[in-house]
Amino acid sequence: MDRRGLSAAVAALVLVGLVGAGSVVALGGAAPGGVGGLFGDASDPPALVAFDSAGAHCPEDFSANSSTSVSVGAANTEITYVRNVSLPGPSHAVGSPTFERLNESAYILDVPIEETGNATRSCSGAVRYNGTMRIPAGDDPWTLIVEHDGEPVTTLRGDSNRSLLGGSASVSGSASAPDSATNGTNTSA
Incomplete structure (x- = not known):
């Protein structure tokens, strides 16, 4: 696996870990007054x-x-x-x-x-x-x-x-x- 592939794999694992731990990551920011984007x-x-x-x-x-x-x-x-x-x-x-x-x-x-x-x-x-x-x-x-x-x-x-x-x-x-x-x-x- 090259350096670019390894960086992408680590970033994906960090994102999965954050979501699994109860943290919601909103790409582009959260919607006003509620959870937005992919999750609502x-x-x-x-x-x-x-x-x-x-x-x-x-x-x-x-x-x-x-x-x-x-x-x-x-x-x-x-x-x-x-x-x-x-x-x-x-x-x-x-x-x-x-x-x-x-x-x-x-x-x-x-x-x-x-x-x-x-x-x-x-x-x-x-x-x-x-x-x-x-x-x-x-x-x-x-x-x-x-x-x-x-x-x-x-x-x-x-x-x-x-x-x-x-x-x-x-x-x-x-x-x-x-x-x-x-x-x-x-x-x-």
């Missing part, structure tokens, strides 16, 4: 990937509740938040939400409650909305603040256990509201 997918940027709301209606018994589910992948974590909201008047509805990064691991989902200009119901009404947010998997532990018209109503905190094959998450939350009729949360992971 690169993280996608934070985003509100889906949002919908049911039409406002007049419920017989209003129940202010919410639920949270978290799906952890090698590159991204998806957080789905569902909430029932009591509206302030018969001409109000849920508007178009915004989702933004507050800092390295905190995010804000702001859901506006807007006046539509015409009273479409005989009561103040209630509506249920469902939003799914995507954050990079490396943003652990993470915080998601849910606001209505800029006022915090729920703060969720999570930490994901992930591997190259997927992961799991633990989530805790707290709720606040301007009045006790709309205060309630049911958080699960």
Whole structure:
């Protein structure tokens, strides 16, 4: 074996030894927020990937509740938040939400409650909305603040256990509201 062949063989053995010992070598650098390259997918940027709301209606018994589910992948974590909201008047509805990064691991989902200009119901009404947010998997532990018209109503905190094959998450939350009729949360992971 010549000198060039011997150097290549030694380099291959060193690489195999590093990977076998638990070290990951990323050729060209690691992807932001997660393991990239040959060993996983690169993280996608934070985003509100889906949002919908049911039409406002007049419920017989209003129940202010919410639920949270978290799906952890090698590159991204998806957080789905569902909430029932009591509206302030018969001409109000849920508007178009915004989702933004507050800092390295905190995010804000702001859901506006807007006046539509015409009273479409005989009561103040209630509506249920469902939003799914995507954050990079490396943003652990993470915080998601849910606001209505800029006022915090729920703060969720999570930490994901992930591997190259997927992961799991633990989530805790707290709720606040301007009045006790709309205060309630049911958080699960």
